[in-house]
Amino acid sequence: xxxxxxxxxxxxFLLYGAAFAVxxxxxxxxxxxxxxxxxxxxxxxxxxxxxxxILRGVAAGHAPVVGAYESLAVAAWxxxxxxxxxxxxxxxxAVGLYVMPAVCIFLGLAWFNYDAPSALLPVLKxxxxxxxxxxxxxxxxCFFVAGGAGLIYLIEETQLKRRHTVxxxxxxxxxxxxxxxxxxxxxxxxxFLTMGMVAGVIRAERWxxxxxxxxxxxxxxxxxxALYVVFVYGHMxxxxxxxxxxxxxxxxxxxxxxxxxxxxxxxxxxxxxxx
Amino acid sequence: MLVVVTGIxxxxxxxxxRERLALDDRAAVDVARGLLADEGxxxxxxxxxxxxxxxxxxxxxxxxxxxxxxxxxxxxxxVAIAELEPSVYSYSGDAAIAHLFRVTASLDSMVVxxxxxxAQMKNAYQQACTGGCTNVVFxxxxxxxxxxxxxxxxxxxxxxxxxxxxxAAVELALQVFGKFKHHVVLILGAGxxxxxxxxxxxxxxxxxxxxxxxxxxxxxxMAYRVGGTAVPWEDLHExxxxxxxxxxxxxxxxxxxxxxxxxxxxxVRRHRPIFFIDIAVPRDLDPEINRVDSAFLYxxxxxxxxxxxxxxxxxxxxxxxxxxxxxxxxxxxxxxRSLEVVPTIAGLRDTIEGIRxxxxxxxxxxxxxxxxxxRQQVEMLTNSIVNKILHLPTVRMKEAAGSQECYxxxxxxxxxxGLNGSGVDVSADDxxxxxxxxxxxxxxxxxxxxxxxxxEAAPACGPDNCxxxxxxx
Numbered sequence: 111x112x113x114x115x116x117x118x119x120x121x122x123f124l125l126y127g128a129a130f131a132v133x134x135x136x137x138x139x140x141x142x143x144x145x146x147x148x149x150x151x152x153x154x155x156x157x158x159x160x161x162x163x164i165l166r167g168v169a170a171g172h173a174p175v176v177g178a179y180e181s182l183a184v185a186a187w188x189x190x191x192x193x194x195x196x197x198x199x200x201x202x203x204a205v206g207l208y209v210m211p212a213v214c215i216f217l218g219l220a221w222f223n224y225d226a227p228s229a230l231l232p233v234l235k236x237x238x239x240x241x242x243x244x245x246x247x248x249x250x251x252c253f254f255v256a257g258g259a260g261l262i263y264l265i266e267e268t269q270l271k272r273r274h275t276v277x278x279x280x281x282x283x284x285x286x287x288x289x290x291x292x293x294x295x296x297x298x299x300x301x302f303l304t305m306g307m308v309a310g311v312i313r314a315e316r317w318x319x320x321x322x323x324x325x326x327x328x329x330x331x332x333x334x335x336a337l338y339v340v341f342v343y344g345h346m347x348x349x350x351x352x353x354x355x356x357x358x359x360x361x362x363x364x365x366x367x368x369x370x371x372x373x374x375x376x377x378x379x380x381x382x383x384x385x
Numbered sequence: 386m387l388v389v390v391t392g393i394x395x396x397x398x399x400x401x402x403r404e405r406l407a408l409d410d411r412a413a414v415d416v417a418r419g420l421l422a423d424e425g426x427x428x429x430x431x432x433x434x435x436x437x438x439x440x441x442x443x444x445x446x447x448x449x450x451x452x453x454x455x456x457x458x459x460x461x462x463x464v465a466i467a468e469l470e471p472s473v474y475s476y477s478g479d480a481a482i483a484h485l486f487r488v489t490a491s492l493d494s495m496v497v498x499x500x501x502x503x504a505q506m507k508n509a510y511q512q513a514c515t516g517g518c519t520n521v522v523f524x525x526x527x528x529x530x531x532x533x534x535x536x537x538x539x540x541x542x543x544x545x546x547x548x549x550x551x552x553a554a555v556e557l558a559l560q561v562f563g564k565f566k567h568h569v570v571l572i573l574g575a576g577x578x579x580x581x582x583x584x585x586x587x588x589x590x591x592x593x594x595x596x597x598x599x600x601x602x603x604x605x606x607m608a609y610r611v612g613g614t615a616v617p618w619e620d621l622h623e624x625x626x627x628x629x630x631x632x633x634x635x636x637x638x639x640x641x642x643x644x645x646x647x648x649x650x651x652x653v654r655r656h657r658p659i660f661f662i663d664i665a666v667p668r669d670l671d672p673e674i675n676r677v678d679s680a681f682l683y684x685x686x687x688x689x690x691x692x693x694x695x696x697x698x699x700x701x702x703x704x705x706x707x708x709x710x711x712x713x714x715x716x717x718x719x720x721x722r723s724l725e726v727v728p729t730i731a732g733l734r735d736t737i738e739g740i741r742x743x744x745x746x747x748x749x750x751x752x753x754x755x756x757x758x759x760r761q762q763v764e765m766l767t768n769s770i771v772n773k774i775l776h777l778p779t780v781r782m783k784e785a786a787g788s789q790e791c792y793x794x795x796x797x798x799x800x801x802x803g804l805n806g807s808g809v810d811v812s813a814d815d816x817x818x819x820x821x822x823x824x825x826x827x828x829x830x831x832x833x834x835x836x837x838x839x840x841e842a843a844p845a846c847g848p849d850n851c852x853x854x855x856x857x858x
Contacts, residue, residue: 270560271675273687276694279556280545284563285658349655352679 112169112227118162119183123217125155126190130210137207137281148206149197156190163187170227175243178223185247185370186216192251196295204282205291208258238313246306250366252299253338256292257363260356263288267353285352292355293345296362300338307331326377330369337362386427386725388481388526389447391454391473392439395495398472405462408433413509414516416440416457421518423453428523432488432509434502436495441485443522445799447477479718482526486710486717489534491543498543498699503534526717533713540709543702546695550664550688551582553695555589558630558660561681565590571628572596573621573642574635575607578664582632583611595624599635625650625659632662633669644673647680662688725795726786730779732804737775741767 129152136144163184166174174180193209267285269278283291307328314322322328341358344350350358374381393406408416413431420429420442428443440457444450455473459466476484487493491502510527513519519527538544547553562568570591572579575598583594594613597620598604604615616624625631625646635641647659656679663670663684675682683691745767752760778798785794798804 266560270557270681273683273690275557275560275691276546276698279560282560284559285561286563349657351656352658354656354678 111165115162115165115169116224118158118165119217119221122155122159122162123214123221125151125158126210126213126217129155129206130214133204133206133210137204149194152190152206152210153194156187156194159183159187159190166227173240173243174227175240175247177225177228179220179225181243181247182216182220182223184243185250186213186220188247188251189213189216189254190251192248192255192295192299196255196291204262205255205258208261209255212254212258236313238309238316242306242309242313244306245302245309249299249302249306252295252302253334253359253362253366256295256299256359259288259291259295260359260363263292263356264353264360267356289351289355292359293342293351296338296359297342300335300342303331303335303338307335326373327369327381330365330373334362334365334369337365386443386445386522386728387447387478388441388485388522388721389444389450389454389475389477390439390441390481390484391451391458391475392432392437393458393469393472393474394437394439394493396493397474402462402464402469402472403435403438405464406433406438406458407435408438408461410508410512412461414512414518416461417513417516417518419457420450420453423449426450426453428520429518430510430513430523430527432506434505437488437493439488441481441523443520447475450477451475479714482717482721483710483714485526485530486533486714487707489530490537490706490710491534492537492703492706492710496548497703498545498548500538500544503531503538506534507531522721525720529713529717533710536713537706537709541702541705543699543706545702546698548692548695548699550685550692551578551585553688553691554582554632554662554683555585557681557683557691558586558662559589561658561660562629567592568629569593569595569627570613570630570632571624572607572611572613573631573633573669574598574637574665575603576634576664579632579634579662580607580611582662582664583613586630587612591630595628597621597624599637622646622650626653628659629657630660630662631670632664634664635669636665637669638667640671641669642674643671644677647674647677651677651679664688722786726782729795729798729804730782733778733798733802734775736802736804737771741771 129148132144132148132151136148163174166180166183170176170180175184189209190213193205197205262282263285266278266282266288269275270285310328310331311322313319337358341350341355345355393403395403398406408431413433416431417429417440420426420431420440423444425445426442427445430441432439432441438458440454442450442454454475455466455469458473459469462469484493489503489506491497491499494502506527510519510523510531514524547556559565565586568591570583570586570593572583572594583591587594594608594611595616596604596608596611596613597616597618598607599618601615601617604618607613608615621641625642631642633641642661651659658679658681661670661674661680661682663682666685668684670682670684672682672684674680745764752763755763782794782798
């Protein structure tokens with residue numbers, strides 16, 4: 111079962127890579143059918159990965175969110191889920207160009223940190239942990255998409271301001287679309303992040319984790335949370351959008367990446383999945 | 386028979402002459418019918434757009450066809466042939482077909498990649514077809530040309546990027562706003578380009594337009610033309626709060642809108658983007674505006690540069706388009722060549738058979754004392770000679786069908802045996818008899834008749850067949 115799971119994960123990896131290639135081709139050829147094909151391939155990858163994660167969960171006997179391998183794979187899955195949902199709901203193109211390679215990197219890192227499925231440590235046997243991890247991952251998926259949209263926005267805006275129109279016109283989504291995407295992705299992800307953080311705190315308190323409040327991960331999470339809250343507030347009150355929205359989305363993304371790849375493995379104490 | 390095109394275009398004739406030769410639908414059919422009146426012309430289509438007037442005929446003699454077309458055009462334009470001639474180009478055979486395909490693919494257009502020509506060509510063909518001026522060859526040829534035009538549009542980016550200042554401005558604005566919904570356009574000053582841009586934007590969904598001018602009357606005038614509202618010049622900076630797109634072309638010697646104005650308006654409008662288009666020289670809009678967040682400023686030079694880049698893109702696409710055209714041409718030429726051989730063989734047989742019958746007839750008196758059986762022997766003997774002589778040429782021609790040399794064979798046979806209706810005198814006094822016999826002998830030459838010839842596969846003409854499969858383009 112674990113073997114099937116790993117194979118399927120590889121299938122997903124290859125499909126995401128293929129989708130990326132198709133999206134690239136779409137960018138240059140501008141054929142609508144290519145975008146649909148890319149989406150179809152990405153959805154295929156998502157399906158394969160979903161099955162892979164379920165099998166992994168069954169093999170391990172718990173939700174596959176423990177350890178570096180599982181958590182990275184699930185994070186990639188969450189990003190693709192959010193991306194596909196947003197693409198389906200808003201029809202924004204070109205975000206796949208950023209999401210697909212990011213997801214491939216995540217899966218590559220996951221593979222690098224592979225470990226065999228194992229029973230849960232007793233400390234982690236808790237519905238609260240599952241809730242905590244799940245909702246946080248959903249929010250991470252949203253913030254990833256927002257960060258990608260922000261990145262594309264900044265590139266496109268700079269090109270337009272410099273009057274480099276050839277790589278932009280008809281190839282990238284309009285600035286208005288990206289702007290909306292950033293805001294909605296953050297707005298959608300924020301409640302999940304909040305929920306996840308609250309669940310984390312409750313869990314730490316209940317289990318009597320010492321000094322959790324001076325650990326790097328919770329502190330930086332509050333920073334991220336504050337960033338997004340300030341942005342949403344600024345958008346509502348003062349109409350913050352465009353370039354400024356992109357900065358927020360990118361800043362949030364950078365801190366999230368820092369938490370995952372620096373704070374947890376090297377600075378943190380109790381988030382065990384850092385590998 | 387070969388395709389001959391004769392015409393004038395923006396490349397050879399000034400607008401004044403093109404105007405005189407412009408044909409409306411009815412006139413185009415009349416001209417085509419006029420061409421058909423000529424002997425040796427089988428099919429005709431007249432194409433007329435604002436950039437070209439071209440007469441396509443399927444004729445046996447390219448020179449005669451060209452002269453006839455020239456005469457018709459000269460009469461239409463009311464000028465002497467000699468005066469018209471320098472502006473006229475004419476191609477025949479493969480070159481004419483290549484021209485037809487390139488024109489339909491908009492590769493010969495004034496603006497390469499423009500979208501209208503396919504529709505115009507389609508209309509020209511349909512008019513001619515319903516008018517009964519086309520047949521097997523043109524039905525196939527024009528449909529193939531239209532198909533090629535469509536292929537070029539969908540498979541290359543030839544028509545994607547705007548190559549006029551006004552449409553480039555609209556395209557850029559769309560890149561910022563996605564699509565026009567409740568966006569407001571503010572037009573400052575008057576001017577052809579700004580009016581054109583406004584019209585383009587309305588076509589893309591802009592509903593609200595504000596027009597402002599130093600003299601309110603001019604603003605009202607312009608507002609009337611573009612379907613907008615005139616607003617007083619004094620309130621200009623307040624309108625910046627509402628306007629999403631500003632098109633400026635005043636004759637002011639200084640900046641009408643400065644960075645400070647925009648920054649102030651931006652705060653009130655909560656940083657919703659504004660797209661500024663400065664068409665005026667000297668400029669109306671402070672270039673510093675481009676530095677403001679969410680403000681985009683393109684002046685006339687920027688737009689021209691965009692247009693220039695887009696032209697470059699189109700040229701790159703055009704090379705690809707030429708490949709598609711060559712591809713489609715190869716297909717249609719092969720078909721056409723195979724088509725040519727069949728009537729030529731039939732014609733050759735008719736002629737020889739005609740000679741045989743005529744000679745038998747002539748000798749009829751002197752053969753009077755022959756018995757019926759002997760008469761039949763003579764009949765069979767002559768028949769056999771004719772068949773033996775014709776056998777090898779027929780086989781060779783059929784072999785050549787579809788190849789490059791095919792036209793040479795066809796041409797040679799037609800010239801050598803006078804199949805084009807001129808040249809050879811079989812025997813002056815027998816001309817009449819011969820003509821009479823030709824009709825009868827059609828059966829005699831039947832073995833070469835194209836039972837499953839290529840023309841069977843092509844759509845026959847008639848008003849019902851003139852509708853093209855898809856009417857979406």
